[in-house]
Amino acid sequence: MLSFFKGYKTFAIVFAIISVIIIILIYNTLNVYQPLPIYQPTMVSTDLVDSTIQYQKKYHKIADFALVNQNGKTITQKDYKNKIYVADFFFTTCQSICPIMTKNMANIQKATMKxxxxxxxxxTVTPDIDTVEQLKRYAVIKGVNDAKWNLVTGDKKEIYKLARKSYLAVKDDGNGGPYDMIHTENFMLIDKKRQIRGFYDGTNPDDIHRLLADxxxxRQEPNS
Structure with missing residues (x-):
């Protein structure tokens, strides 16, 4: 009888060790690094993609730009070199989705300050209204950290072209003419290679959590 219990004890120890190994293997399998997709125009709804690039399957990147921020500084791709960033389109006098979007951008700013x-x-999609001075007032009210977050204005046609042909963010509501207006709740996650890695509803708390997780x-991506 004693030998039976000794044998059972040995079996139990071996079984426990094997069980732990299996659990570790399953855990590691479920937690394998999964890279985010690299979005190309063909992967996005045609409503959001300019007709000239709808069939582009690779090599899509955010185009060069030169816009002016809330401090009157010209902002270009150089300011975002080797940076991950979240982009959106808004206007300071918007009373519908923009206040929610700006609040969520402020939450992202807070969560990523480290x-x-x-x-x-x-x-801004209304650069004729959103001057540098207006953007600065808005930035102060909304708690914008100048080193972290740029609110930019500039040539309306350039901004609209960026929205349609670079960020794939908005439906075709003109090309930036005097009476054209674009409005979108989309947030875009851009990697250090100027590639789009995610789209999110900037008014949806669940999407903001997903964006922060992404x-x-x-940041864990090799060569990031």
Whole structure:
């Protein structure tokens, strides 16, 4: 009888060790790094993609730009070199979705303050109204950190071209003419290679949580 219990004890120990190994293997399998997709125009709804690039399957990147921020500084791709950033389109006098979007951008700013390689970029879609002075007033009210978050204005046609042909963010509501107006709740996550890695509803708390999680994933990406 004693030998039976000794044998059972040995079996139990071996079984426990094997069980732990299996659990570890399953855990590691479920937690394998999964890279974020690299969005190309063909992967996005045609409503949001300019007809000239709808069939582009690779090599899509955010185009060069030169816009002016809330401090009167010209902002270009150089300011976002080797940065992950969240981009959106808004206007300061908007009373519908923009206040919610700006609040969520502020939450993203707060959540990523510890990361020097994460920034934010908000483009006004009414640059004739949103002057540098107006953007500065808005930035102060909304708690914008100038080192982290640029609110930019500039040539309306350039901004609209960026929205349609670079960020794939908005439906075709003109090309930036005097009476054209674009409006979107989309947030775009851009990697250090100027590629789109995610789209999110900037008014949806669940999407904001997903965006923050995706930033963490992107920061772990090799060569990021």
């Amino acid at each position: 990361y020097d390689d994460v920034m934010l970029l908000s483009h 930033i963490e994933i992107l």
